[in-house]
Amino acid sequence: MLSPQYFFNRLRENRIDFFTGVPDSLLKSVxxxxxxxxxxxxxxxxxxxGSAIGLAAGYYLSTGRIPVVYMQNSGLGxxxxxxxxxxxxxxxxxxxxxxxGWRGEPDVKDEPQHIKQGKVTLPxxxxxxxxxLILASCPDExxxxxxxxxxxxxxxxxxxxxxxxxxxxxxxxxQQQAPVDYPMxxxxxxxxxxxxISEKAIVVATTGMISRELFEYRELLSQGHExxxxxxxxxxxxxxxxxxxxxxxxxxxxxxxxxxxAVLMHMGALATIGSLKPANFFHLVVNNGAxxxxxxxxxxxxxxxxxxxxxxxxxxxxVSVKEASEFKxxxxxxxxxxxxxxxxxxxxxxxxxxLGRPTTTxxxxxxxxxxxxxx
Numbered sequence: 306m307l308s309p310q311y312f313f314n315r316l317r318e319n320r321i322d323f324f325t326g327v328p329d330s331l332l333k334s335v336x337x338x339x340x341x342x343x344x345x346x347x348x349x350x351x352x353x354x355g356s357a358i359g360l361a362a363g364y365y366l367s368t369g370r371i372p373v374v375y376m377q378n379s380g381l382g383x384x385x386x387x388x389x390x391x392x393x394x395x396x397x398x399x400x401x402x403x404x405x406g407w408r409g410e411p412d413v414k415d416e417p418q419h420i421k422q423g424k425v426t427l428p429x430x431x432x433x434x435x436x437x438l439i440l441a442s443c444p445d446e447x448x449x450x451x452x453x454x455x456x457x458x459x460x461x462x463x464x465x466x467x468x469x470x471x472x473x474x475x476x477x478x479x480q481q482q483a484p485v486d487y488p489m490x491x492x493x494x495x496x497x498x499x500x501x502i503s504e505k506a507i508v509v510a511t512t513g514m515i516s517r518e519l520f521e522y523r524e525l526l527s528q529g530h531e532x533x534x535x536x537x538x539x540x541x542x543x544x545x546x547x548x549x550x551x552x553x554x555x556x557x558x559x560x561x562x563x564x565x566x567a568v569l570m571h572m573g574a575l576a577t578i579g580s581l582k583p584a585n586f587f588h589l590v591v592n593n594g595a596x597x598x599x600x601x602x603x604x605x606x607x608x609x610x611x612x613x614x615x616x617x618x619x620x621x622x623x624v625s626v627k628e629a630s631e632f633k634x635x636x637x638x639x640x641x642x643x644x645x646x647x648x649x650x651x652x653x654x655x656x657x658x659x660l661g662r663p664t665t666t667x668x669x670x671x672x673x674x675x676x677x678x679x680x
Contacts, residue, residue, distance in 0.1 A: 306475040307442045309338035315451060316373065321402065323364045325349040325357040326375035327570075331406030331469050333600025336375060337479035340602060350602055353541065353570045354380035358387040361401045371458060375404040377599075378426045378468075379419070379538060383570075388433060392464055400458040403435070403466035410470060417667055418538030430466055437466035442473045479601055485594060487627045487651045492518045492660075494591050494650045495562065497629050499523075501636035502560060502587075507678070508533045509547035510562040512540040513598040514656050515591060519562060520663045531677040535663055535670055541570030544578060544588060551583040554678060558585050558640070565592040565606030572614070578645050579619025586645040588615070593654045601654055615647040623647040 312335055316322065324339050324347065339348050351357035354376045361372035376384065392399035409415045409423020430437045436457060441447045454465045489497075495518045499508075510516040516535040523530050534550075536543040547561035568575070568590055578586060594607035612623035622642055626632045632650055639646050663670070 307440070307444060307447055307473055308475050309335040309477045311444055312447070312474070313338055313342060315448065319371075319451070319455060321371050321373060323347050323361070323368075323370065323372040324375065325351050325360045325364075325372065326404070327351055327354050327357065327377070327380050328596045328599045328602040329375065329377035329380075329406035329408070330599045331377070331408065331471055332375050332404060332474070333479075333602075334474040334477040335404070336602055337600055338477045341480045350596075350604065352572070354383040355387050358384050358392065358401075362387070362391055362397070362399050365399050365401065371400055371402060371455075373402045373404060375406075377406045378408055379422050379540070381405070381422075381426070381429060385429075385433065388435065388464065393434070394461065394463045398462040399464075400462050401464045402454065402458075403437075403464055404440075404469060405437075405466050406469050407471075413471060416537065416662070426468070435464055435466050437468055440467040440469050440473055442470075485607070485653050487653050489627065489629055489632070489650065489652045490655060491515065491591050491593060491597070491652045492522075492656065493629055494589075494632065494652050495519050496522050497632050498560070498562065498589055498636060499526075501633050503558060503640065504532075506532065506558040506560055507547075507550060507554065508560045508562060509543050509550065510535050511543040511564050511567045512536055512538060513564065513567075514660070515562050515564060517660055517662055518656070521661055529673070530663075530665060530670065531673040533670075534674050535667075537663070537667060541567045541574070543567060544574045545571075547588075548574075548578050548581065548583060548586060550678070551586045552581065555583075555585055557678075558587060559583075560587045560589060563588060563590045565590060565594060565611070566596045566604045568611065569604055569606065575615055575618040575620070575647075579615065582619060582621065583645055584643040587639065588620075588645060588647040590647060590649045591652055592649055593652045595654050597654050597656065607651070611649045612647060615645075620645045620647050623649070625649040625651060627651040 364372045409419030551559040592606045596602045615623040
């Protein structure tokens with residue numbers, strides 16, 4: 306396997322020392338090493354992958370040096386626009402190195418939301434005209450790849466993508482994790498919410514741990530899953546799915562169980578929700594200040610005032626809580642409010658090591674959910 310330290314040092318030896326992107330589980334070791342060995346201006350965790358391409362372009366324009374943008378392959382969807390309309394050789398000719406985690410690689414077992422993206426990752430890059438190669442896990446082979454890549458970039462002023470397979474990097478654990486003393490864990494917040502809201506309420510849960518914890522709690526309670534839509538992919542879009550439902554199912558309370566990283570990824574969604582003012586919309590943002598499911602890389606979730614942003618976007622009510630009892634009371638009181646309502650729940654990082662994954666397929670979840678909605 307390739308040492309994150311070796312990878313990082315070889316880049317720096319070639320005057321490549323600006324990094325930006327959105328964390329990915331296949332890149333968590335190298336991202337952790339970059340975080341621990343870079344300052345705030347040379348490593349920026351972006352809100353989304355398109356923003357990262359923009360940051361990298363700005364860096365190149367001001368320095369003439371090659372930036373690195375990292376992402377999961379699902380993030381290519383956010384990056385396509387600036388890759389084609391900004392950095393492409395038919396537009397501004399802006400070079401950069403893309404480091405892309407290959408989730409859903411063909412013939413490698415993965416979650417259902419990654420399978421399609423895994424199949425089309427290389428063809429999509431081909432269609433965009435982005436040169437790509439599988440990142441070597443052997444240091445000597447990587448050195449040769451890097452040499453050829455830098456030569457190509459020098460001659461073509463174009464992006465090159467390193468595709469990262471599972472197990473490419475040696476393990477490295479993030480050292481710079483700031484301690485958070487909030488009393489609740491995310492799973493406690495999910496359970497508190499389910500216990501407090503109406504049995505007839507609709508729940509749309511965001512990507513990652515929240516959907517997994519919601520599924521397991523329903524199992525623990527011997528309840529069905531038909532009231533819950535588990536957004537296993539499409540990070541940042543759960544609130545708009547919930548909004549679409551709330552606008553059509555006005556007789557039902559619709560709760561979006563969201564995360565800070567997801568809200569930050571597409572924050573414009575708050576303005577859309579606030580402008581439409583769905584009275585039956587309840588937005589629960591579980592904020593641990595981290596991309597917890599992909600290595601614990603920090604977000605700016607604990608540095609901004611999410612309730613104030615929601616209010617400025619037109620939400621009828623917004624509040625922040627950190628105690629389970631306080632959260633329970635707010636959930637109870639706001640059921641009679643006309644929304645949209647936002648409740649930020651500040652929690653600690655971490656999850657149970659034995660946390661499972663949904664045992665139903667996405668199609669089964671969709672079918673059961675639509676049938677429940679139609680009643």
